[in-house]
Amino acid sequence: MxxxxxxxxxxxxxxxxxxxxxxxxxxxxxxxxxxxxxxxxxxxxxxxxxxxxxxxxxxxxxxxxxxxxxxAKKVQVTPVLMDVPTACRYFRAAEVGQALSSTTISLTVKFVAPRNIQAIRGSVKLPTDVSREKVAVFTTSGELKEQALAAGATYVGGEELVKQVQENSITFDKAFATPDALSLLKPVQRTLGQRGLMPSARRGTVTTEIAEALEAARGLMDFKAADNHISVNIGRPSLSDSEIENNIKAFMAAFRRSVDVASGKQKPVLQEVILHSTRSPGISILA
Missing domain, CATH: 1.20.5 (Single alpha-helices involved in coiled-coils or other helix-helix interfaces)
Incomplete structure (x- = not known):
């Protein structure tokens, strides 16, 4: 080949x-x-x-x-709703023999709202103060210490009060401070911040006008909705019917204002307003 x-x-x-x-x-x-x-x-x-x-x-x-x-709309027109004075008679009967310091009357507001609605929250100053809040005032001024005690502060002091907070030997619900005491709070800044108690000028809790600040905060109650309901302390059995009723009216007005702010296209619908004391069953009321 x-x-x-x-x-x-x-x-x-x-x-x-x-x-x-x-x-x-x-x-x-x-x-x-x-x-x-x-x-x-x-x-x-x-x-x-x-x-x-x-x-x-x-x-x-x-x-x-x-x-x-x-x-919810059907609940509002049901004929079994009770007026506040009648409900209060049941509460006082349920709390007979109990210490006044251990009894409260609470209000629960239930509503129906879309899932994506802004959180309903606000604050209200009740006509009759029912809070048993403990207030701490941090200051180094002797004059301001006297003013704070006269205005109803529970704890007043400077370094010694900071030390008590570090030792966790006292508890309180609100805290105020004067500008001269802010540097003293650095060791407990994290502790107070986690509890939402750290004084700040933005919130009006750092001021030299301590007496006025305490007076303005007295009876001021914050509220926030959780799972389409809000529960708050509204009174005590020892209060008169009119005092309890006025507190309820003030809270419901604040609640409706907060609903208007939070509402989008669909407004929340009030479902039920329930009043109860520490040891009584809940009673649906007209509100």
Missing amino acids: SLAQVFKRAVLFDAGALRGATAVQARGYAAEKKSQSGLNDRQQADARNRQLEREKRKRDEKKKLQMARAA
């Missing part, structure tokens, strides 16, 4: 091998593309299913909210 024939056969063999390899690659590419196409189809199907599930949840939540709103 001549050299030319050998070369021709080699070329033909290489061409055949190349065609075979190209065919194999083509089949592999086709199979891969088909696999990817199947994967994309499954992904699209999963995405459609997830979208359908989200839409179904939204429809269910909307239906549940509509039913709850309808039920």
